[in-house]
Amino acid sequence: MKRSKYTRPAWLGEQGEGGQGTADKPRLTTSAMIASLAGPDQRTAPAPFGHALAKLAEERPEIVGLTADLGKYTDLHIFAQKHPERFYQMGMAEQLLISAAAGMAREGFQPFATTYAVFAARRAYDFICMAIAEENLDVKIVCALPGLTTGYGPSHQATEDIAIFRGLPNMTILDPCDAHEIAQAVPAIADHKGPVYMRLLRGNVPLVLDEYGYTFELGKAKTIRDGNDVLIISTGLMTMRALEAADALRQDKIDVSVLHVPTIKPLDTETILREAGKGGRLVVVAENHTVVGGLGEAVAGLLLRSGTVPKAFRQVGLPDEFLDAGALPTLHDRYGISTNAMVRSIREWL
Structure with a gap:
């Protein structure tokens, strides 16, 4: 996979957007719809889903792509360019x-249908x-703008999508962390026979998990780093934030473990109970989703039913309300899912 050493910070917006500025003083703008989640100088990979699907389709003629x-x-x-x-x-x-995707699946095709998560x-x-x-049916529903990944307000912010689909029988639910995981998840969900809902980070997507030797497995949670004081159980982009928070908290001599849970349903109950049971x-x-009905409540219910009682249980997630429009860095800090906000919360809870 081709990697980029530099990506424009989110607050500078997309290329060619937001006015001219000058070489030393670029005009500060943001692309509320498709701003990158990568920070300054963070490695990224372009369009990992599109490239992975186009490559997989070369050897699997049953794959078709549909979008609204x-x-x-x-x-x-990218798939359309390779396989028009x-x-x-x-x-x-x-x-x-x-x-249409359902009809194609009945005829033996494997549809990948894309839209925004809210739609x-x-x-x-x-x-x-x-x-x-x-x-x-064997349909893969792959949806961009999950949770708070756009600043366009409630009409485009899918803050409750996991809660909606968790109650749907037969549905497998994924929330990948980064470009490395998305590229691995595409062939994995293609191998799985049945409906899948996958949240999608698109555009220039951060690269994080490759630095930890991570390999995606459908239905499996994995410990990315270990620690004795705090266990962060995270999914999606919040695993990236959890790893950043762990580095920051190390300066306070707070030892943080990060358990990444990319598959929300079915939940890897064995691994979660084992890690949460360490006294x-x-x-x-931590999740990029409302605190109602997402991973947090799924884990809390699991712990209660199993009789596992941790030292304390807290949630980092979006509030149960319609969120504001604006620049993503500002919104993430306001609603508690930025790295700095997570660090502040954990310090208070300890």
Whole structure:
């Protein structure tokens, strides 16, 4: 995978956006829709989902790609360029997108359907339920802008998508952390026969987990780093933030363990119970999702049912409210999911 040593900071916006500025004083802007989540000088990889799917399709002729007028913004345009005869542009019609994907799956194809997470969860839920999940069809629903990854406000912020799909039988749910994991998750979900909902980070996606020798396995949680004082159970981009918080807290002689949980359903109960059962540690669940109905409540319910009682249990997640529009760095700090906000919270809880 080609890697970039530098990516524009999110607050500078996308290339060619936000005015001219000068060489030494660029105009400070943000792209609320597709701003990169990578920090200054953080390694990134471009469009990992699109490249991984296009490569996989070279050896799997049954793979087809469908989108609801969002090929560029879900990185499916890369698949379309490589395999134009297997790409279907359904227009701004999410219910049609899902129905067509279901029909193709019945005919032996393996559809990868992309849209924004809010549109899949809110506009197309009944079609996903009745046409795909109930029939246990082999459709992969891959959705960009999960949680608070856009500044366009409640119409585009899918803060409750995991809660919605967790209650749907037969549905496997993934929230990958970075480009390294997305690239590995694509062939893994293709090997899995049945419906999958995968949250997608798109564009220039940070590279983090490759530095830890991480390998994705569907349904498995893995300890990225160990520590004796705090256990952070995290998913999605919050694993990146958890690792950054662990480095910052080390300066305070606070030893932090990070358990990455990319598969929300089915949950790796054995690994979570084993790690949470190690006595004396504060257990913190961190997710880019509302605190209602996501990984935090899934873990809390698991611990209660098993009789596992940690030293203390806390959640880092989005509040149960409609969030503001604005620049992502500001919003992440305001709603408690930035690295600095997580560090402040853990210090207070200890």
